[in-house]
Amino acid sequence: MRRRRTKGYGVQSPFAYRFVRYVIAERLPFYAYSSLAEKYPLLSKDERSRAEFLLRLSNFVKAIHWGIYSDGKAYPDYLSAGCKSSLMTNLCNAEKTSRVADCDALVLSLDKEYWENVYHAFLNNQEIKKVLFVDHIDADSHAWQRLCNNPQSTVCFDMETCGVIFFTKAVPKHVYLVTL
Secondary structure (H helix, E strand, O other): OOEOOOOOOOOOOHHHHHHHHHHHOOOOOOOOHHHHHHHOOOOOHHHHHHHHHHHHHHHHHOOOEEEEEOOOOOHHHHHHHHOOOOEEEEOOOHHHHHHHHHOOEEEEEOOOOOHHHHHHHHHHOOOOOOEEEEEOHHHOHHHHHHHHHOOOOOEEEEOOOEEEEEOOOOOOOEEEEEOO
């Protein structure tokens, strides 16, 4: 069962509570929403919701290097607005896919061909990874379950159409079902 109004009820982990409260459930407008809405006026409601979530996610994790393997055209700008010091690499062309190992955060779309190769290359780097944003988890729910069950995945947030997986050993493994 998914909770429509989270307010932190049922989330016992301080890390997960902060993430749900200040990233997933945050409804106040961020500083860059209006300028990005002007730049991308044709985004659908769902696309804008995911893009604004990525801005909040980027602001929360402050990754050094984001890899983007998704067709979301607005995603790089929204991620950059969340953390201006982050580097962005579009991994959709074959030459740049090898650079996924340099990334400590990744945007991955399950509806893109070869997503599994990109995912495994991301995990194979021995450095500590921070976060994986998975778009279109509703396109392949079994693949999403495999990603959550991976031993390196610790905290997963299933938001119906997209999900977030953290790779931190500081918190126990758990999957949260929430609504974006």
